[in-house]
Amino acid sequence: MIIILRPHAAPKQEQSLCEYIESCGLKAVSVPGDGRSVLCVVGDASALAADYIRSLDFVESVKAVTAPYRLAGRLSHPDDSVISVGSVSIGGGGFAVIAGPCSVESREQVCGIASAVKASGATLLRGGAFKPRTSPYDFQGLRSDGIPLLLEAKRLTGLPVVSEILDMSQLPLFVDVDVIQVGARNMQNTELLKALSRCGKPILLKRGWSNTVDELLTSAEYLMSGGNADVILCERGIRTFETATRNTLDLSAVPVIKERSHLPVIVDPSHAAGKSAYVEPMALAAAAAGADGVMIEVHNDPAHARCDGPQALTPQRFDALCKKLFAVRKAVMSCEN
Amino acid sequence: MIIILRPHAAPKQEQSLCEYIESCGLKAVSVPGDGRSVLCVVGDASALAADYIRSLDFVESVKAVTAPYRLAGRLSHPDDSVISVGSVSIGGGGFAVIAGPCSVESREQVCGIASAVKASGATLLRGGAFKPRTSPYDFQGLRSDGIPLLLEAKRLTGLPVVSEILDMSQLPLFVDVDVIQVGARNMQNTELLKALSRCGKPILLKRGWSNTVDELLTSAEYLMSGGNADVILCERGIRTFETATRNTLDLSAVPVIKERSHLPVIVDPSHAAGKSAYVEPMALAAAAAGADGVMIEVHNDPAHARCDGPQALTPQRFDALCKKLFAVRKAVMSCEN
Amino acid sequence: MIIILRPHAAPKQEQSLCEYIESCGLKAVSVPGDGRSVLCVVGDASALAADYIRSLDFVESVKAVTAPYRLAGRLSHPDDSVISVGSVSIGGGGFAVIAGPCSVESREQVCGIASAVKASGATLLRGGAFKPRTSPYDFQGLRSDGIPLLLEAKRLTGLPVVSEILDMSQLPLFVDVDVIQVGARNMQNTELLKALSRCGKPILLKRGWSNTVDELLTSAEYLMSGGNADVILCERGIRTFETATRNTLDLSAVPVIKERSHLPVIVDPSHAAGKSAYVEPMALAAAAAGADGVMIEVHNDPAHARCDGPQALTPQRFDALCKKLFAVRKAVMSCEN
Amino acid sequence: MIIILRPHAAPKQEQSLCEYIESCGLKAVSVPGDGRSVLCVVGDASALAADYIRSLDFVESVKAVTAPYRLAGRLSHPDDSVISVGSVSIGGGGFAVIAGPCSVESREQVCGIASAVKASGATLLRGGAFKPRTSPYDFQGLRSDGIPLLLEAKRLTGLPVVSEILDMSQLPLFVDVDVIQVGARNMQNTELLKALSRCGKPILLKRGWSNTVDELLTSAEYLMSGGNADVILCERGIRTFETATRNTLDLSAVPVIKERSHLPVIVDPSHAAGKSAYVEPMALAAAAAGADGVMIEVHNDPAHARCDGPQALTPQRFDALCKKLFAVRKAVMSCEN
Secondary structure, eight states, X not given: OEEEEOTTOOXXXXXXXXXXXXXXXXXXXXXXXXXXXXXXXXXXXXXXXXXXXXXXXXXXXXXXXXXXOXXXXXXXXXXXXXXXXXXXXXXXXXXXXXXXXXXXXXHHHHHHHHHXXXXXXXXXXXXXXXXXXXXXXXXXXXXXXXXXXXXXXXXXXXXXXXXXXXSGGGGXXXXXXXXXXXXXXXXXXXXXXXXXXXXXXXXXXXXXXXXXXXHHHHHHHHHHHTTOOOEEEEEXXXXXXXXXXXXXXXXXXXXXXXXXXXSOEEEXXXXXXXXXHHHHHHHHHHHHHTOSEEEEEBOSOGGGOSSOGGGOBOHHHHHHHHHHHHHHHHHHHHHHO | OEEEEOTTOOHHHHHHHHHHHHHTTOEEEEEEOSSSEEEEEESOGXXXXXXXHHHSTTEEEEEOSSOSOSSSBSTTOOSOOOEEETTEEESTTXXXXXXXXXXXXXXXXXXXXXXXXXXXXXXEEEOBSSOOOSSTTSOOOOGGGHHHHHHHHHHHHOOOEEEEEOSGGGGGGGTTOSEEEEOGGGTTOHHHHHHHTTSOSOEEEEOOTXXXXXXXXXXXXXXXXXXXXXXXXXXXXBOOSOOSSSSBOOTTHHHHHHHHBSSOEEEOHHHHHOSHHHHHHHHXXXXXXXXXXXXXXXXXXXXXXXXOXXXXXXXXXXXXXXXXXXXXXXXXXXXXX | OEXXXXXXXXXXXXXXXXXXXXXXXXXXXXXXXXXXXEEEEESOGGGSOHHHHHHSTTEEEEEOSSOSOSSSBSTTOOXXXXXXXXXXXXXXXXXXXXXXXXXXXXXXXXXXXXHHHHHHTOSEEEOBSSOOOSSTTSOOOOGGGHHHHHHHHHHHHOOXXXXXXXXXXXGGGGTTOSEEEEOGGGTXXXXXXXXXXXSOSOEEEEOOTTOOHHHHXXXXXXXXXTTOOOEXXXXXXXXXXXXXXXXXXXXXXXXXXXXXXXXXXXXOHHHHHOSHHHHHHHHHHHHHTTOSEEEEEBOSOGGGOSSOGGGOBOHHHHHHHHXXXXXXXXXXXXXXX | OEEEEOTTOOHHHXXXXXXXXXXXXOEEEEEEOSSSEEEEEESOGGGSOHHHHHHSTTEEEEEOSSOSOSSSBSTTOOSOOOEEETTEEESTTOOEEEEEOSXXXXXXXXXXXXXXXXXXXXXXXXXXXXXXXXXXXXXXXXXXXXXXXXXXXXXXXXXXXXXXXXXXXXXXXXXXXXXXXXXXXXXXOHHHHHHXXXXXXXXXXXXXXXXXXXXXXXXXXXXXHTTOOOEEEEEOOBOOSOOSSSSBOOTTHHHHHHHHBOSOEEEOHHHHHOSHHHHHHHHHHHHHHTOSEEEEEBOSOGGGOSSOGGGOBOHHHXXXXXXXXXXXXXXXXXXXX
């Protein structure tokens, strides 16, 4: 921790702060600066009350040297994590293609889409039963009726399934779901994160549309510090002033996450773009940028989808996208070897 | 609903869309424009699948004419709503001063602060028991032990109390809490909103730091459409590129909300500013801008507060602030009469 | 300057960096931290190439201790600056009311508005001749024909005048203009700032809609380091995701600027709000928050204004606003004495 | 133009508005809606004063049907534009690689880098002589001494050159520069755009860090409506709340621009990322997303670059990047044929 004092802080004030730091078992080194002093704390500063120090009127600012995520950070775990989902691995060099409808609507719909995306190369099936909608008048998903339909599609195709949870009371329904998704709105729902840290299943943690990468990793830390190391991160667009797209896909989050964390990161271009015409270019961009996979919404009849139809690809367009995705991945890989 | 077609949409396409609209019991009026047609839907367009229309490849855009919130909107309820909390009224011309510690830490702390803020003119007491912290390593509140301490301060001072809920499983603990707060992180936690719509208590709904005013009103609609009309809105700062303050207090939300909704709106300058020196000017600004009240964090010993100390006022500074607040309110009011 | 090294930076690398720092006449103090070292530079670090240090692969980050604005900062000039404009003073306890049309349209228009706003209590007259419009098809102002009309209104009323410059080639036309305005779009037009640093006139420098307070102060530094100390800052709204208002007025910038700088700061609620109904509450809020003045657009016939009519007040509404503004100022002041 | 009236607007008010519209030679069609009327204007609404209509107190909102850019829009020019720069074409299927130092520092520096990037496959050379720096104390470029050095590198290698202009007074120095760059800070410098619309040279127009795609296209319209059709657009990152990167590269702007405009669009990952480690993944992503080219900062000695060294690639890393770039382009292209 680095503590920058205000100009003209009294020596006595500085000394009292040093004594506080030492009373916590740490050492403070004072460095005289350009009209002010800087105190550097030697050792693990997590024992200090940063807020207390920050609130002192002779302190200008307090800067952390270490990130607030230890388990999610690369420092403690230099090698890439690989998360196993059934026979599928996410991270560590492979490329996961998660595809399926935004919302499970019927047995025919989800099974039909599942078979189609599997044929095109998808490795996991997604499908929402509990939908967090902005308006109370919008379709809220089939809820407890939706999960069994998704599981039928799993049995039919053999694809592991991903579905979103909204509240810990729904957990018993997810016993046969392979990956539990925490949506963007719940990235900082700390009670839900704590409950999921003990659920024994891989979690797909989506970045909140107004959260930084460091906050995403700190939410991953909630899961990991509670005992669940199987965390897959997902960039899905952030909120900016631009209205041409539903959200602004922050693809640079991919290399930033790769640098700061060992966890795999996938990209959801469908929710960021909000429009099917933009999904293909952004999915290809994600593959080129080094993501560990993509998550794509596919619907057999987007015009009649009960949720987010405008951003869904038809199975035909998804098939064409997969061909390009694999070609881009291969091109990047071949240059690296 | 207004549907703008793409240039050169075929007459046959336009006709099929009109037929769909009419099949839903509505009428479409086609207006030839500058190189393209515009369809205006006559009647209540909520029967239409907007997403379906938006996804048609000959449609450029779809614009809603009516807001997605009917119960929260001023159109359905032209007069200001007044929410009664015990003997206190919020909205309708009064000015609520909600004050207290960020986090309940001990009986002495919360009772001492409660007595002090009451003497200065506070009308409600705030105090958090369940704290949603960014990091799992930060203090998470006294949780179920905290609520009884807050209720002791209520009995001691007679002030109604406000406290934040994080999960519906905590609801039984809130039976004697007067106002239940939904924090910024939970503004779009639709499961929690649905549960609270049936709880029979006034809700203080904070704007998410990345949510628009319209989304705030749509979340209020979740509460109201479920049966709870006692909703108090709260502006507490939004996330922007500026880092000089913790968040950017969007005070213009006050007149915008007053125009669009009948619900009362209060302002929390403490969380937006993140620094006690900025709390006083922003609280005064809120009063001048026409807010129905403010919510201020007060702590007897900010330097040792277990949460958000840097933004807390001491009781002395809070007392000075109250004098100014009431003077500003009086000055604005006297010019209006 | 504080340099945080990466974990496991080699001692030899650290030593070479220390030698570079010493070769620049400074001293580096190394503090061993939690798995990494921190170097604190003693003395004025502006002699160092921060970019060079930042680019070293064993350096994690570089943090400046001192702000990049010395002349604009309060450290070098603890007392508030007061800018004299004719017989009017801006800053230092007074409250400036700058009012007038967005755009000078005719002699009658600007003279009529000038007389009206003077009668209501305005202390300076604003009026644009050169208008920077988003679209080339919009009215660009009367340009060189507009300045003489504004000067007629100055002669008629005795009010000093403020007008915006777009390019240094227009400077000769501004010889009798009292305050030259640099608009939000030009806040970082460094060539224009350099030219105006030598013009001998007070500058009203508006914050860019996407610039931080620190960047505003650094642009003030361009003017001041070139020799012009008469700089008035202006908050006019920043760009955020919220679309209910044209921009989001960042009123907390007022106390932040007061803390960091000695320069006066005024608030323009008209451009931020974009809608006349929001101008009054936000102007009152600015007065309550401690601004040194406000700048308000007034038009005798907003419906036919050639620019920004929706945000203009009529002279009648402006008169009512002034009464409230002075009452709010008086209320705040009386509590402070 | 679509005009949504407020609920309960009087029929007489609506009628007066229709008469105004008809007095401008257009027709208004009134469509009764859900509690309010909607007026659709038939014909080219640019003859109407939208601001006047918006300011009427019985009008709720006014929505434009047509974009404010006609010449830059794809509607008026369905085929992709191809801009010729010497023997190089930008747009229309090729892929431009613009590379070179952020700032021209010396003959040796710029000529050395030029030769290197040409050998790796660059098609144009970039180099800044006039640098718009945030702080007045930072290196401002070699200015008029820098352009001749860039032109020497052009003669040596045969590469056409791109350089940034800051003020129209510098135009005579650019007579042998092939493409004039307008930087992000100047995207809405309307006086500069007007001057450049008559300069007879291709313009590389960078998106402002706080401007929408529609504003970028409207700035292109300034150039085109003044007579200069040779406009190359450039996405270089926007300002958001995320601080992990210098700016957030908005790659979805590429498909959005391709849909709305016929102009070519290139991507500058160097300025967006601000860190060389992120440049390669983002450049590859740009190629995969369908950009017409990239602009990359290359420096032989990033550690000693006088400007933006941390984001510059060495010639060696640039060479490796080019191989991957061409492989990704080839992969995407081969799937399309």
